Amino acid sequence: xxxxxxxxxxxxxxxxxxxxxxxxxxxxxxxxxxxxxxxxxxxxxxxxxxxxxxxxxxxxxxxxxxxxxxxxxxxxxxxxxxxxxxxxxxxxxxxxxxxxxxxxxxxxxxxxxxxxxxxxxxxxxxxxxxxxxxxxxxxxxxxxxxxxxxxxxxxxxxxxxxxxxxxxxxxxxxxxxxxxxxxxxxxxxxxxxxxxxxxxxxxxxxxxxxxxxxxxxxxxxxxxxxxxxxxxxxxxxxxxxxxxxxxxxxxxxxxxxxxxxxxxxxxxxxxxxxxxxxxxxxxxxxxxxxxxxxxxxxxxxxxxxxxxxxxxxxxxxxxxxxxxxxxxxxxxxxxxxxxxxxxxxxxxxxxxxxxxxxxxxxxxxxxxxxxxxxxxxxxxxxx
Numbered sequence: 001x002x003x004x005x006x007x008x009x010x011x012x013x014x015x016x017x018x019x020x021x022x023x024x025x026x027x028x029x030x031x032x033x034x035x036x037x038x039x040x041x042x043x044x045x046x047x048x049x050x051x052x053x054x055x056x057x058x059x060x061x062x063x064x065x066x067x068x069x070x071x072x073x074x075x076x077x078x079x080x081x082x083x084x085x086x087x088x089x090x091x092x093x094x095x096x097x098x099x100x101x102x103x104x105x106x107x108x109x110x111x112x113x114x115x116x117x118x119x120x121x122x123x124x125x126x127x128x129x130x131x132x133x134x135x136x137x138x139x140x141x142x143x144x145x146x147x148x149x150x151x152x153x154x155x156x157x158x159x160x161x162x163x164x165x166x167x168x169x170x171x172x173x174x175x176x177x178x179x180x181x182x183x184x185x186x187x188x189x190x191x192x193x194x195x196x197x198x199x200x201x202x203x204x205x206x207x208x209x210x211x212x213x214x215x216x217x218x219x220x221x222x223x224x225x226x227x228x229x230x231x232x233x234x235x236x237x238x239x240x241x242x243x244x245x246x247x248x249x250x251x252x253x254x255x256x257x258x259x260x261x262x263x264x265x266x267x268x269x270x271x272x273x274x275x276x277x278x279x280x281x282x283x284x285x286x287x288x289x290x291x292x293x294x295x296x297x298x299x300x301x302x303x304x305x306x307x308x309x310x311x312x313x314x315x316x317x318x319x320x321x322x323x324x325x326x327x328x329x330x331x332x333x334x335x336x337x338x339x340x341x342x343x344x345x346x347x348x349x350x351x352x353x354x355x356x357x358x359x360x361x362x363x364x365x366x367x368x369x370x371x372x373x374x375x376x377x378x379x380x381x382x383x
Contacts, residue, residue: 005054008193017155017182018043018085021111021175022051024159025083027196030109031057032082034071036064036090039123040179041113044085065090069097069110076108077236079227081163085111087179088130089120092137098172099138100238102261105223107166107201109159111175113182116366126179127366128291128342134174135320141258143265145272146174146320148290152186158317164199165272169264170222176319178342180292180369201225208232212243221264265321274317275326279305283312285382286330287362288351289340290316293370297340297362300375309383319347327354336382340375342366358382 008027015023022044025033033048045061052059058075062068068084075082086094091112101108114130116122134146145165147158159175166173202217204224208231214223223243226232235245240254248254265272279301280286289297294315304311314330316323327350331337337355339348340362348361362378364370 005051006193007055008190008196010190010192013188013190014185015152015188016043016185017149017152017177018113019047020152020155020188021085021159021177021182022047023188023190024156025109025163026051026055027156027190027193028081028160028163029198030081030083030163031055032072032075032080033057033084034060034062034068034075034082035084035086036062036068038087038090040115040182041085041087041111043182044111044113065093066097069094069101072108073097073101073104073106076106077228077234079229081167083109083111085113087113087115088117088127091130091133095133095137096139099140099142101172102138102142103140103238103240104236105170105225105261106172106236107170107225108172109162109166109175110172111159111177114176114178122367124179125367126292126342126369128178128293129344129346129366130176131319131341131343131346134176141262143262144171144174144320145169145265146176146318148176148316148319149181150291150294150315151181152184152188154317155181156188156190160196164197167201168199168222169268170201170225171265174320176291178291184292204232214241214245215243216260216264220268221260269321272318273321273323273326275323276315276317278313278315280312280314280330282310284310284335285338285379286312286314286334286336287338287340287375287379288314288316288327288347290319290347293340293342296370296372297375299372300340300379303372303376304379304383307380309379311379311383316347322350324350324354327351331355331357336360338362338375338378338382340370340378342370
Protein backbone atom coordinates (compact mmCIF):
# COMPACT_ATOMS: atom_id res chain seq x y z
CA UNK A 1 0.00 0.00 0.00
CA UNK A 2 1.36 3.40 -0.97
CA UNK A 3 2.06 5.90 1.79
CA UNK A 4 -0.06 9.00 1.25
CA UNK A 5 0.76 11.02 4.36
CA UNK A 6 3.64 11.34 6.83
CA UNK A 7 3.62 8.99 9.79
CA UNK A 8 5.08 11.72 12.00
CA UNK A 9 3.04 14.95 12.04
CA UNK A 10 5.91 17.15 13.18
CA UNK A 11 4.72 20.44 14.64
CA UNK A 12 2.48 21.96 17.29
CA UNK A 13 -1.05 20.61 17.55
CA UNK A 14 -4.17 21.00 19.67
CA UNK A 15 -5.49 17.47 20.15
CA UNK A 16 -7.06 15.25 22.76
CA UNK A 17 -5.18 12.53 24.56
CA UNK A 18 -6.66 9.65 22.60
CA UNK A 19 -5.67 11.21 19.28
CA UNK A 20 -2.22 12.03 20.68
CA UNK A 21 -1.83 8.38 21.67
CA UNK A 22 -2.64 7.26 18.13
CA UNK A 23 -0.16 9.77 16.70
CA UNK A 24 2.46 8.56 19.17
CA UNK A 25 1.94 5.02 17.94
CA UNK A 26 2.35 6.05 14.31
CA UNK A 27 5.44 8.09 15.14
CA UNK A 28 6.89 5.03 16.89
CA UNK A 29 6.46 2.97 13.72
CA UNK A 30 3.21 1.15 14.51
CA UNK A 31 1.83 -0.27 11.27
CA UNK A 32 -0.85 -2.59 12.65
CA UNK A 33 -3.88 -1.99 14.87
CA UNK A 34 -6.60 -4.48 15.74
CA UNK A 35 -9.32 -3.46 18.15
CA UNK A 36 -12.93 -3.26 19.17
CA UNK A 37 -14.01 0.34 19.88
CA UNK A 38 -15.10 1.00 23.45
CA UNK A 39 -15.63 4.28 25.27
CA UNK A 40 -13.56 6.20 26.35
CA UNK A 41 -10.81 4.78 24.11
CA UNK A 42 -12.83 4.88 20.87
CA UNK A 43 -11.07 7.93 19.44
CA UNK A 44 -7.82 5.94 19.32
CA UNK A 45 -9.41 3.33 17.03
CA UNK A 46 -11.07 6.04 14.95
CA UNK A 47 -7.78 7.87 14.45
CA UNK A 48 -5.90 4.69 13.60
CA UNK A 49 -8.62 3.68 11.14
CA UNK A 50 -8.14 7.02 9.40
CA UNK A 51 -4.38 7.31 9.57
CA UNK A 52 -3.01 3.79 9.16
CA UNK A 53 -4.12 3.43 5.52
CA UNK A 54 -2.48 6.80 4.84
CA UNK A 55 0.91 5.55 6.04
CA UNK A 56 0.81 2.07 4.50
CA UNK A 57 -0.38 0.32 7.64
CA UNK A 58 -3.28 -2.01 8.44
CA UNK A 59 -6.33 -1.37 10.63
CA UNK A 60 -8.72 -4.19 11.48
CA UNK A 61 -11.88 -3.75 13.54
CA UNK A 62 -12.29 -7.11 15.26
CA UNK A 63 -15.40 -8.85 16.54
CA UNK A 64 -14.28 -8.53 20.17
CA UNK A 65 -11.34 -7.80 22.45
CA UNK A 66 -10.20 -11.45 22.69
CA UNK A 67 -9.69 -11.60 18.95
CA UNK A 68 -8.11 -8.14 18.93
CA UNK A 69 -5.36 -9.20 21.31
CA UNK A 70 -4.68 -12.42 19.42
CA UNK A 71 -4.45 -10.52 16.15
CA UNK A 72 -1.95 -8.07 17.63
CA UNK A 73 0.24 -10.93 18.87
CA UNK A 74 0.26 -12.50 15.42
CA UNK A 75 1.17 -9.23 13.75
CA UNK A 76 4.05 -8.74 16.18
CA UNK A 77 5.47 -12.17 15.33
CA UNK A 78 5.23 -11.21 11.66
CA UNK A 79 7.57 -8.31 12.41
CA UNK A 80 5.07 -5.47 12.82
CA UNK A 81 4.94 -2.92 15.58
CA UNK A 82 1.36 -3.59 16.70
CA UNK A 83 -1.11 -2.03 19.13
CA UNK A 84 -4.64 -2.29 20.44
CA UNK A 85 -6.65 0.07 22.63
CA UNK A 86 -9.55 -0.57 24.96
CA UNK A 87 -11.16 0.37 28.27
CA UNK A 88 -11.86 -1.46 31.57
CA UNK A 89 -14.09 -4.44 30.61
CA UNK A 90 -12.37 -4.79 27.24
CA UNK A 91 -9.02 -4.94 29.07
CA UNK A 92 -10.46 -7.77 31.17
CA UNK A 93 -11.44 -9.73 28.06
CA UNK A 94 -7.89 -9.37 26.74
CA UNK A 95 -6.25 -10.79 29.84
CA UNK A 96 -5.96 -14.43 28.72
CA UNK A 97 -4.18 -13.42 25.55
CA UNK A 98 -2.08 -10.88 27.42
CA UNK A 99 -0.86 -13.91 29.37
CA UNK A 100 -0.12 -15.59 26.04
CA UNK A 101 1.87 -12.50 25.04
CA UNK A 102 3.82 -12.66 28.30
CA UNK A 103 4.88 -16.31 27.99
CA UNK A 104 5.58 -16.10 24.25
CA UNK A 105 7.47 -12.83 24.92
CA UNK A 106 5.60 -10.97 22.20
CA UNK A 107 6.30 -7.22 22.01
CA UNK A 108 3.20 -5.07 21.51
CA UNK A 109 1.36 -2.15 23.12
CA UNK A 110 -2.00 -2.32 24.90
CA UNK A 111 -3.67 1.00 25.75
CA UNK A 112 -6.30 1.01 28.49
CA UNK A 113 -8.18 4.31 28.81
CA UNK A 114 -9.70 3.56 32.20
CA UNK A 115 -13.28 4.32 33.15
CA UNK A 116 -15.43 3.73 36.20
CA UNK A 117 -16.23 0.07 36.99
CA UNK A 118 -16.66 -2.73 37.94
CA UNK A 119 -18.39 -4.62 35.12
CA UNK A 120 -19.45 -2.23 32.38
CA UNK A 121 -19.63 0.50 35.03
CA UNK A 122 -19.65 4.09 33.85
CA UNK A 123 -18.82 3.94 30.11
CA UNK A 124 -18.25 7.65 29.56
CA UNK A 125 -16.94 8.66 32.98
CA UNK A 126 -13.44 8.53 34.49
CA UNK A 127 -11.85 6.01 36.82
CA UNK A 128 -8.39 4.65 37.68
CA UNK A 129 -9.38 1.27 39.05
CA UNK A 130 -7.45 -0.98 36.65
CA UNK A 131 -4.06 -0.55 38.34
CA UNK A 132 -4.16 -3.97 39.95
CA UNK A 133 -5.78 -5.56 36.90
CA UNK A 134 -2.79 -4.39 34.84
CA UNK A 135 -0.42 -6.22 37.19
CA UNK A 136 -2.43 -9.24 38.24
CA UNK A 137 -5.14 -9.64 35.55
CA UNK A 138 -3.65 -12.61 33.74
CA UNK A 139 -2.44 -15.92 35.09
CA UNK A 140 0.85 -17.16 36.50
CA UNK A 141 3.96 -15.38 37.71
CA UNK A 142 5.10 -12.42 35.63
CA UNK A 143 5.96 -8.74 35.77
CA UNK A 144 4.68 -5.95 33.53
CA UNK A 145 5.49 -2.41 32.45
CA UNK A 146 2.67 0.17 32.69
CA UNK A 147 2.95 3.89 31.93
CA UNK A 148 0.44 6.39 33.37
CA UNK A 149 0.21 9.55 31.23
CA UNK A 150 -1.10 12.74 32.84
CA UNK A 151 -1.54 14.89 29.71
CA UNK A 152 -2.10 14.60 25.95
CA UNK A 153 1.61 15.34 25.48
CA UNK A 154 2.45 12.33 27.64
CA UNK A 155 -0.11 10.25 25.76
CA UNK A 156 2.12 10.86 22.73
CA UNK A 157 5.48 10.56 24.46
CA UNK A 158 4.70 7.52 26.61
CA UNK A 159 3.11 5.63 23.73
CA UNK A 160 6.41 5.99 21.85
CA UNK A 161 8.23 4.86 24.98
CA UNK A 162 5.88 1.89 25.39
CA UNK A 163 6.76 0.57 21.93
CA UNK A 164 10.46 0.87 22.68
CA UNK A 165 10.09 -0.88 26.04
CA UNK A 166 8.03 -3.64 24.41
CA UNK A 167 10.77 -4.36 21.88
CA UNK A 168 13.61 -4.01 24.38
CA UNK A 169 12.14 -6.41 26.94
CA UNK A 170 9.86 -8.47 24.67
CA UNK A 171 6.43 -8.28 26.28
CA UNK A 172 3.06 -6.50 25.96
CA UNK A 173 3.50 -3.03 27.50
CA UNK A 174 0.56 -1.05 28.88
CA UNK A 175 -0.34 2.62 28.52
CA UNK A 176 -2.64 2.97 31.54
CA UNK A 177 -4.47 6.20 30.78
CA UNK A 178 -7.82 7.41 32.13
CA UNK A 179 -10.89 9.06 30.62
CA UNK A 180 -9.91 12.56 31.74
CA UNK A 181 -6.52 12.41 30.02
CA UNK A 182 -7.94 10.57 27.00
CA UNK A 183 -10.56 13.23 26.34
CA UNK A 184 -8.57 16.27 27.51
CA UNK A 185 -7.49 18.61 24.71
CA UNK A 186 -4.18 20.44 25.07
CA UNK A 187 -1.14 21.44 23.05
CA UNK A 188 0.93 18.50 21.82
CA UNK A 189 4.36 19.07 20.32
CA UNK A 190 5.48 16.35 17.91
CA UNK A 191 9.21 16.42 17.15
CA UNK A 192 10.88 15.75 13.85
CA UNK A 193 10.86 12.10 12.81
CA UNK A 194 14.62 11.93 13.30
CA UNK A 195 14.16 12.83 16.98
CA UNK A 196 11.71 10.00 17.73
CA UNK A 197 13.68 7.39 19.72
CA UNK A 198 13.58 3.85 18.36
CA UNK A 199 14.63 0.65 20.08
CA UNK A 200 14.96 -2.54 18.06
CA UNK A 201 14.09 -6.09 18.98
CA UNK A 202 17.15 -8.22 19.81
CA UNK A 203 18.09 -10.27 16.79
CA UNK A 204 19.83 -13.67 16.76
CA UNK A 205 23.62 -13.38 16.46
CA UNK A 206 23.60 -16.72 14.60
CA UNK A 207 22.22 -17.82 11.21
CA UNK A 208 19.06 -19.90 10.71
CA UNK A 209 19.51 -23.47 11.86
CA UNK A 210 21.93 -22.61 14.63
CA UNK A 211 21.57 -21.41 18.21
CA UNK A 212 18.65 -21.37 20.65
CA UNK A 213 15.93 -18.77 20.03
CA UNK A 214 14.78 -18.74 23.66
CA UNK A 215 18.28 -18.45 25.10
CA UNK A 216 18.82 -14.91 26.51
CA UNK A 217 21.57 -13.03 24.73
CA UNK A 218 23.08 -11.32 27.75
CA UNK A 219 22.49 -10.14 31.29
CA UNK A 220 19.28 -8.40 30.22
CA UNK A 221 17.63 -11.86 30.18
CA UNK A 222 15.88 -11.14 26.86
CA UNK A 223 16.13 -13.75 24.07
CA UNK A 224 16.42 -12.81 20.39
CA UNK A 225 13.31 -12.51 18.21
CA UNK A 226 13.57 -12.83 14.43
CA UNK A 227 10.36 -12.20 12.48
CA UNK A 228 8.58 -15.29 11.22
CA UNK A 229 9.51 -15.93 7.58
CA UNK A 230 13.19 -15.04 7.68
CA UNK A 231 14.43 -18.61 7.67
CA UNK A 232 14.52 -19.36 11.39
CA UNK A 233 12.57 -22.36 12.67
CA UNK A 234 10.37 -20.67 15.26
CA UNK A 235 8.04 -22.37 17.69
CA UNK A 236 5.91 -19.93 19.71
CA UNK A 237 3.77 -21.66 22.31
CA UNK A 238 1.75 -20.68 25.36
CA UNK A 239 2.93 -23.89 27.01
CA UNK A 240 5.95 -23.85 29.25
CA UNK A 241 8.87 -24.29 26.88
CA UNK A 242 12.60 -24.80 26.97
CA UNK A 243 15.30 -22.68 25.31
CA UNK A 244 14.53 -24.32 21.96
CA UNK A 245 10.89 -23.24 22.21
CA UNK A 246 9.72 -26.84 22.60
CA UNK A 247 6.92 -27.58 25.13
CA UNK A 248 8.23 -29.01 28.39
CA UNK A 249 6.41 -30.35 31.42
CA UNK A 250 9.46 -30.35 33.67
CA UNK A 251 9.08 -28.41 36.92
CA UNK A 252 12.71 -27.33 36.62
CA UNK A 253 12.18 -25.88 33.12
CA UNK A 254 9.00 -24.10 34.23
CA UNK A 255 10.63 -22.56 37.28
CA UNK A 256 13.58 -21.37 35.18
CA UNK A 257 11.27 -19.85 32.55
CA UNK A 258 8.95 -17.91 34.87
CA UNK A 259 11.87 -16.64 36.94
CA UNK A 260 13.43 -15.21 33.79
CA UNK A 261 10.11 -13.65 32.68
CA UNK A 262 9.92 -11.97 36.06
CA UNK A 263 13.58 -11.09 36.45
CA UNK A 264 14.00 -9.50 33.01
CA UNK A 265 11.73 -6.72 34.31
CA UNK A 266 12.77 -6.56 37.96
CA UNK A 267 16.53 -6.57 37.24
CA UNK A 268 16.03 -3.72 34.78
CA UNK A 269 13.57 -1.83 37.00
CA UNK A 270 15.97 1.06 37.59
CA UNK A 271 16.11 1.64 33.83
CA UNK A 272 12.33 1.34 33.44
CA UNK A 273 10.88 3.18 36.44
CA UNK A 274 10.09 6.86 35.93
CA UNK A 275 8.60 9.41 38.29
CA UNK A 276 8.50 13.18 38.75
CA UNK A 277 9.01 15.07 42.00
CA UNK A 278 7.49 18.48 42.73
CA UNK A 279 8.44 20.51 45.84
CA UNK A 280 9.81 17.38 47.51
CA UNK A 281 13.13 18.82 48.74
CA UNK A 282 11.73 19.94 52.10
CA UNK A 283 8.37 18.16 52.11
CA UNK A 284 6.88 16.78 55.31
CA UNK A 285 3.89 15.28 53.48
CA UNK A 286 4.45 13.40 50.22
CA UNK A 287 1.44 13.12 47.94
CA UNK A 288 1.72 10.10 45.63
CA UNK A 289 -0.46 10.22 42.54
CA UNK A 290 -0.62 9.46 38.82
CA UNK A 291 -2.57 10.26 35.67
CA UNK A 292 -5.33 12.86 35.89
CA UNK A 293 -5.41 12.65 39.70
CA UNK A 294 -1.85 13.98 39.77
CA UNK A 295 -3.09 17.22 38.25
CA UNK A 296 -5.48 17.69 41.17
CA UNK A 297 -2.75 16.65 43.59
CA UNK A 298 -0.41 19.34 42.25
CA UNK A 299 -3.08 22.01 42.86
CA UNK A 300 -3.57 20.63 46.37
CA UNK A 301 0.16 20.75 47.09
CA UNK A 302 0.30 24.41 46.03
CA UNK A 303 -2.74 25.22 48.21
CA UNK A 304 -1.18 23.41 51.17
CA UNK A 305 2.04 25.41 50.79
CA UNK A 306 0.00 28.64 50.95
CA UNK A 307 -1.39 27.39 54.28
CA UNK A 308 2.10 26.76 55.61
CA UNK A 309 2.12 22.97 55.13
CA UNK A 310 5.27 21.64 53.51
CA UNK A 311 3.74 19.26 51.02
CA UNK A 312 5.28 17.79 47.86
CA UNK A 313 4.22 15.54 45.00
CA UNK A 314 5.64 12.25 43.74
CA UNK A 315 3.96 11.65 40.38
CA UNK A 316 4.24 8.10 39.13
CA UNK A 317 4.99 7.94 35.40
CA UNK A 318 5.37 4.17 35.59
CA UNK A 319 2.95 2.49 37.99
CA UNK A 320 4.54 -0.89 37.17
CA UNK A 321 7.23 -1.72 38.06
CA UNK A 322 6.33 0.12 41.25
CA UNK A 323 9.03 2.41 42.67
CA UNK A 324 8.98 0.76 46.09
CA UNK A 325 12.64 1.40 46.88
CA UNK A 326 12.15 5.13 46.28
CA UNK A 327 9.09 5.16 48.56
CA UNK A 328 11.28 3.51 51.21
CA UNK A 329 13.94 6.22 50.83
CA UNK A 330 11.33 9.00 51.02
CA UNK A 331 9.80 7.49 54.15
CA UNK A 332 13.08 8.21 55.91
CA UNK A 333 12.56 11.96 55.53
CA UNK A 334 8.82 12.69 55.31
CA UNK A 335 6.29 12.46 58.13
CA UNK A 336 3.43 10.96 56.13
CA UNK A 337 2.17 9.96 52.69
CA UNK A 338 -1.11 10.84 51.01
CA UNK A 339 -2.10 8.70 48.01
CA UNK A 340 -4.49 10.44 45.60
CA UNK A 341 -6.20 8.14 43.12
CA UNK A 342 -9.55 7.65 41.42
CA UNK A 343 -10.19 4.26 43.01
CA UNK A 344 -10.55 3.00 46.57
CA UNK A 345 -6.87 2.56 47.38
CA UNK A 346 -5.05 0.34 44.87
CA UNK A 347 -1.79 2.33 44.81
CA UNK A 348 -2.19 3.15 48.50
CA UNK A 349 -1.66 -0.54 49.33
CA UNK A 350 1.62 -0.46 47.41
CA UNK A 351 2.84 2.64 49.26
CA UNK A 352 1.95 0.98 52.56
CA UNK A 353 4.21 -1.96 51.65
CA UNK A 354 7.30 0.21 51.49
CA UNK A 355 6.60 3.08 53.89
CA UNK A 356 7.45 3.23 57.56
CA UNK A 357 5.26 6.35 57.90
CA UNK A 358 1.47 6.78 58.10
CA UNK A 359 -0.27 6.50 54.73
CA UNK A 360 -3.60 8.26 54.14
CA UNK A 361 -5.80 7.94 51.07
CA UNK A 362 -7.60 10.61 49.04
CA UNK A 363 -9.95 8.37 47.10
CA UNK A 364 -13.05 8.47 44.98
CA UNK A 365 -14.63 5.41 43.40
CA UNK A 366 -14.86 7.03 39.97
CA UNK A 367 -17.32 8.92 37.82
CA UNK A 368 -15.77 12.34 38.28
CA UNK A 369 -12.29 13.77 38.49
CA UNK A 370 -10.67 13.71 41.93
CA UNK A 371 -10.91 17.25 43.31
CA UNK A 372 -7.97 19.27 44.69
CA UNK A 373 -10.08 19.93 47.79
CA UNK A 374 -10.29 16.22 48.58
CA UNK A 375 -6.52 15.88 48.31
CA UNK A 376 -5.95 19.05 50.36
CA UNK A 377 -8.17 17.74 53.16
CA UNK A 378 -6.07 14.57 53.31
CA UNK A 379 -2.84 16.61 53.35
CA UNK A 380 -4.11 18.68 56.27
CA UNK A 381 -5.09 15.54 58.15
CA UNK A 382 -1.69 13.96 57.49
CA UNK A 383 0.23 17.04 58.62
